[in-house]
Amino acid sequence: MSGCHDCADCPAAKFTPPPAKAAHVIAIVGPPNSGKSTLFNRLTGLHQKVANFPGVTVEHHVGRLRAEADREVLLVDLPGVYSLLPRSEDERVTHDVLTGLRPGMEPEAVLLILDCTNLGRHLLLAAPILNLKLPTLVILNMADDLRNRGGQVDVAKLSAELGAPVALISAASGEGVEKIYQFIQGTAAGRAKVKAPLIQLPVLQDIPKCRRWASEVGAGAAYRAPEPPRWTRRLDAVFLHPWAGPLIFLAVVILVFQSIFAWATPVMDGMKTIVEASGEWVAPHIPVPLLRSLVVDGVWSGVGSVLVFLPQILLLFFFIGILEDSGYLARAALIADRTMRKFGLQGKSFIPLLSAYACAVPAVMSARTIENKRDRIATIMIAPLMTCSARLPVYTLIIAAFLPNRPLLGPILGAQAAALLGLYVLGFLAAVLTARLLKSSILKSGGTPFVLEMPPYRWPTFRSIGLRLLDRSRVFLRKAGTVILVVAMLLWVAAHLPLHNGKAPEIAQSFAGQIGHVMEPLIKPLGFDWKIGIGLLTSLAARETIVATLGTIYGMEGEAASHGLQQALHTDLTPGGALALLIFFAFAMQCMSTLAIVRRETGGWKWPAVQFAYMGVLAYIGAFLANQLAGGAVTRLIAFLQ
Template sequence: MSAGDSCHNLSAVSEPATGQDSEGRSLRHYVALVGPPNAGKTTLFNRLTGLRQKVANFPGVTVEYHVGKARSSGGREVFLIDLPGIYSLQPRSEDEEVTRDVLTGAKADLGTPDAVILILDATNLHRHLLLAAPILSLGLPTLVVLNMADDLEARGGSVDAAALAAQLGSPVALISAATGLGVQKVEQFLDGSSARPHAAAKRVELPILQDLPGCRRWAGQIGKQSDYRAPDPPLWTRRLDGLFLHPVAGPLGFLAVVIAVFQAIFSGAKPLMDGVENWITVSGEALAPLIANDLLRGFLIEGIWSGVGSVIIFLPQILLLFLFIGILEDSGYLARAALIADRTMAFVGLQGKAFIPLLSAYACAVPAIMATRTIENKRDRLATILIAPFMTCSARLPVYLLIIAAFIPDRPLLGPLLGTQTAAMLGLYVLGFLAAVGTAQLLRSTVLRRQQSVFVLELPPYRMPSLRSLGLRLFDRAIVFLKRAGTVILTVSACLWILAHLPYKDGKPPQLEHSYAGQIGHIVEPAIRPLGFDWKIGVGLVTSLAAREVIIGTLGTIYGIENADKDSVSLQEALKKDLSPAGAAALLVFFAFAMQCFSTIAVVRRETGGWFWPFVQFFYMSAFAYISAWGTYILLDH
């Protein structure tokens, strides 16, 4: 390997002269992973722990700290804390506060970490060394990791790690977290980290932290004495930016990316979804004869398996969406998208950084609302939290897909590129977006009168997304989705089946209409009749208050019961009998606007620090949904 043979050994760990290891304590050891945004903390964390953990090539993705178990080279178990990126120990946003609190021991459950791994971008060493001063001044045993060593070398830069270690009084490891180059040196540090008596480390002179220009001069000095040669500019990044930020090609590319993503989700996922559906039907049929008891068989196969199964069908689609968002994030395009979006966002009283949470909200509002912590301005942040649930999250996707597939025939609209079903889906996405924009405007002119907000965004170099990182993330999403299917949806399916089979009359289960579930449906029916919904949809709306996609399982259960003798009638066909096209449109509109998600309500409560905002948000969105669905039904029903 030619890279490692140069005089500046890429994977060298250089120990300062003092500080020998001895057998350490056997208690739990916490090692904190710190660094500026986008330095590769999470990539290294994944490398060391193998834990599923979201990484992205966008400043500010880790908004809470994550703890994972890592093994040192000597087999010792170490707890690694992955922290949000910081520029200094004087926080400007809430995720930066988390990092400072963990490092200073203000988080009681963790205590002060036993050691610190400071990870810096080797291709931008001078600026990143600014953070070394406050971190080293904490006095904890510290390993300075220079990440992206491969990139540094490829672009003609170099650094003398041994000289840098002497300058900083801490060991320095030159690694590439993405390729794994030199990572064993970090594992060696984990082995000895807790044992190293940090008092023995050579005292180095640190600049006064308040004097930033002084700190920068110090960083420049350190770099000079470590023979740091800055790499050549990232040519590919400049070429790509010439294209992606081009006045004409830029916005067109932006639109093309969005359309391509949606088209791939709807056409590309189809065969996979058919496969999963087949598997669920076949496995249900295969299992049925094994259960002797009629009632138990009904409960397990029709109640639970078809209820949960009808949601699992959407797994391929949701994973495909996360794959695309992951590629955009990891490649660095997302930061450019935020830049392109800033003008538009400013127009509605938000800023470009709100684009990232809002785009994540297309996957799920919960991580999106947590991601708003990177927005420094409190009002901007609250406005973003309040509008995020309007974005079409992946839980709406199954509902949209079912209804669109049932009511809209797939015909080409713009050649093979855009079909009617894709267009309808895009329309629903636009609808959610418009509702969000309108709400942002409303907030801005009323309760959240705007003060000057500032947009400062670092554009990271473009990078090739790594399969490993994408794979870990998809695996993580799949687990989360299946857990939800296995808990919330399973519970609701089970309860519903029971409610649909009680009360017994003459030792026999009642007609669905007279069951408890049917009665609940009939109770809400007067309220939803103006929207074109019958009592069956009513049962679905009640259960979907917990989570939107539950309505599919509910309808699956309801129609499964009604058509127990006719398995061939699919859910789509069954729906078509009970719902008029106008009612279907009203249902789509209702789902586009309503806040049917316990998890979102809980996270808004946590992030806004009280029940006031989630309460306001829930009633605002519900009223909005009801009135819009009503209007849609009146407009289309003739």
């Protein structure tokens, strides 16, 4: 799971078409988990321009190469493959790009990246790639790992065997990367020659023959496989221990949730102070009162109240990054498989569902790797029920406003973190139960087996985690600066019209207030008033927008300024209504980006319409029941915790 680089950009409108007159295109190809993306990020660096190309297939990333001032070199990061036989859709992308079936994307040269700690098996892919007869640099990644574990390979001999240049590198540390630049400069000068391998390439369809060819090549290059990764064995003895394993799994989950609350709070308080202080500082400098109100009440209170959540979201991505990069996530998938199976979910649904914790958009896209169409649709349909990071600000705001932070398990787990964890579990259960329902009714299928490669444990690098966080900040800030900013300004306008004698009306009498009042009978049974109604309406664009909306409304009423958003919420929500609002957000499909991507992925409006409807009904019924039945229990729980 490499994660979506830019999920805010995935909706159809914003992709960049491939350049009409192709620059120099160089493809990066390799088996899954061989370090392609690490190398891609290293070569393109922070100048990377990531674009997502739509199609029937899995995305590939395009980035501009660093340190090439005089000409345009585009690197294409292709989905990981074990072979070039196009069977599933993601393999077809790699196949199509490499064989020149994608106009404007025909590669001039190929960087074939292989994990040299397992060269015998990884060389399997070299046969079909070399058969393309394109200038190819064979990159042996994880050189440091090979050395540390006592492995060996003769690069010059391997190069002679393969008839292609070979570079021994470490993409993570940057060792040997200069050889890649030399190769790329060489292709520009036309110096790269294509030679035939010493041992004739085998028939590509015959995997046993390809594997024997790979062994012969490896033997010719004096390849000595490294010792088994001793630390991986030791750690697996602990993490996959019959009873310690699940306990550690649980502890990891609790740690993540507790720290999202406990560690992020001081930074978030700091952010809040900065946002408020800067708003107060800006206000006197704006001469026109109406403009001042737009900037301070509309933009500052609105966008500012969302910005406060950036540290928390970064903390979540920090943990996701560590779990992914270290290799623990594969073990977690293994431990969770039994549970997943009970719900009729196949192993392959697991990765898309895990990535939905970040954002449903990349999750829906990664469902493309599921060959079975019905399984794929089922996975797409349930992905938005998983708790994405856009829900985090809403959850945090409401939980912190209503629930006292009493420690439950000493300092390990507080009541607020436990409530947040509960909401994540709720989303997960809703997703798997829906999957079960779909698969036993309209989307019956046989399914594919669970095959999961266990990567060795590795230390996550600061560089890789840092890049993710930087990327995530960009996505978050862009969303705050576009969708949320526009909605906040529109809301401010709607809250200031119609003018009476040139003066803005009370917010309750404004257009925004009127719309809210029209909605009120519908949402009253859920425990929401017209202000929450406006929030629900604006949050259709993106979930976090409700936080901005409430910030703007209360900002105009002067409540947020005097008491803060959390206190202001108490005047409009009963504890039962607060629970109802949380449940509404857990279930409702409030994300235009996701609907757009589901339409694109399923090729029509049918499935997004079904999804919007079923999630809406689920949200309404869930919130209704919560408000009507659980209101008293929530009030007592809060009193008990105080």
